[in-house]
Amino acid sequence: MKPGIPKGTRDFLPKEVARRNFIFNTMRTVFVKYGYQPIETPAMENLSTLTGKYGEEGDKLLFKVLNNGDFLSKADEQALEAKDSQKLVSSISKRGLRYDLTVPFARFVVMNQNDINFPFKRYQIQPVWRADRPQKGRYQEFYQCDVDVVGSNSLMLEAELVQIYDEVFSKLGLDVTIKINNRKILAGMAEAAGIADKLVEMTVAIDKLDKIGKEGVRKEMIERGIPDTAVDTIEKILEVKDLDTLKPLLANSEQGTKGIEELQAVFDFLDSYQMNNTLNFEITLARGLSYYTGFIVEVAADKVDIGSIGGGGRYDDLTGIFGMKDMSGVGVSFGAARIYDAMTALDSFPAEAEENLQLLLIAFDEASHRYAFKCLNQLRAAGIVAELYPDPVKLKKQMKYANGREVKFVALAGDTEMSNNTLALKNMETGDQEQKSLEDIIKFFT
């Protein structure tokens, strides 16, 4: 049969996994340093946990898992008859693959509230699935790396998350711009423009500014039913570059004023911290997700045009739908695939990101193969990453394998080496070769 994998999914070669792990490990180190604890949730959630959380569009993008057994016998016959797929789903599928890490986290918090300490700081690095049409840099299966705090309103946490972004990206060697804003400021804008009821429409349009430009945003807002005069007001406010200028413009809006105060508080916390990257107040930052209620943040790589490589914000009541009121949360997410792509484009992976084989042993015949195997065990015991070619086949074949593995040193074992208890250590780059005792080889590598 012809091999294949589902669309929007990928295989990862050893080199890619090593590099991805480098990214994950860097993040973990920082997360742990800031006191965040790891959790994991199942790949599958109850479909009822997921549906309705991501809007109508989101529901369509949920992967549903078909019930086991004779699922048709319990199927909704009317829906089946009418070929109404939407309606049929609930009777033949009770589980779905998780769409993000935030909603499962909310569910997790409510279910495990007796076992966790609040405020609860967690990080989570796991794949998520979306039944979206794939395109460049967008897949149906991809990793999300989320850091969230639930159970505290403190704006210190916003500042802390900005620091985490700053530290992770500087450790990864990526120059980034961290853009922050506050949803309440956007709400204030809508209020000032007299279109408080059209906040979502306005937000969705503004969010596209980078992509479709000022004119495009104007067009989109008008198409979404925002009057010309309101659009004029909004456009004027969008020109603002700093909080002080903004203050009088939103003075009549309680929400807007609160948003400015909150954002100012975040900046004040960060006064004592020396940023490695650029931190900007960006009034045009909106972010798509509707559950954000306060602080919002997005990260873009400076030297490569790859879109957003991370984002997040505060959501006042995420756990409410699961029956736990007044649990404020704030969190950010790292887009692993895009960070990988950005680092690849800039060639900024350090050599140690690849855990390479240090030494390959090669034997000429059965007897020396046994001898090499003994040496191998001692080398490994000394902590050297070593391997013996499994069969004493032709040298050419074994050397070819060594080239393929990109191993820097090969140790050859034959009659001569066996008789004087050595190995012939060969540098694959220079071609130099020298007879060395096992002790000398171990010393050489350690």
Next chain:
RNA sequence: GUGGGUAUAGCUCAGUUGGUUAGAGCGCUAGAUUGUGGUUCUAGAGGUCGCCGGUUCAACUCCGGUUACUCACCCCA
């Protein structure tokens, strides 16, 4: 959900206005070379030209349909 592109050897791809036996590079196997790789050279294995149908004396090539993948849009990371 809407629109475009592609589908030929294990992989990446050529294939002329439709014409005899469908090619290249890489990879694989063997040899030149019984203790030495990256460069060479020689030979070999490997194909339902995505699938179904139509046009034609003749289809990898043209037409219709279909499936898969992919790119862009909507939305999103």
